[in-house]
Amino acid sequence: MERQRGAAECIVCQRRRDSGIWVLGMLICSQCEEKLVESKAADSGYDIYVDRLRVIWQHVFDAEAGASAKLMEGLWRQLNV
Numbered sequence: 001m002e003r004q005r006g007a008a009e010c011i012v013c014q015r016r017r018d019s020g021i022w023v024l025g026m027l028i029c030s031q032c033e034e035k036l037v038e039s040k041a042a043d044s045g046y047d048i049y050v051d052r053l054r055v056i057w058q059h060v061f062d063a064e065a066g067a068s069a070k071l072m073e074g075l076w077r078q079l080n081v
């Protein structure tokens, strides 16, 4: 995770924001970040954040799987040259 400048649509609240945490090109705005940090399982609204985070992490896992596939493809080519 890293912080960058530039406007984008927050993946949680889907509003256009210009600051927050970037995860693989997806923005979690500062407001939502605070809500996520403050959220407790008993609070209403928690589920939707958990669902959103699931979507985010699915993207992360997909991206990592893609990187691993490319790495394996590269190794496979080297072995077969």
Ligand SMILES: [Zn+2]
Residues within 6 Å of the ligand: 010, 011, 012, 013, 014, 015, 017, 028, 029, 030, 031, 032, 033
């Ligand atoms: Zn947001």
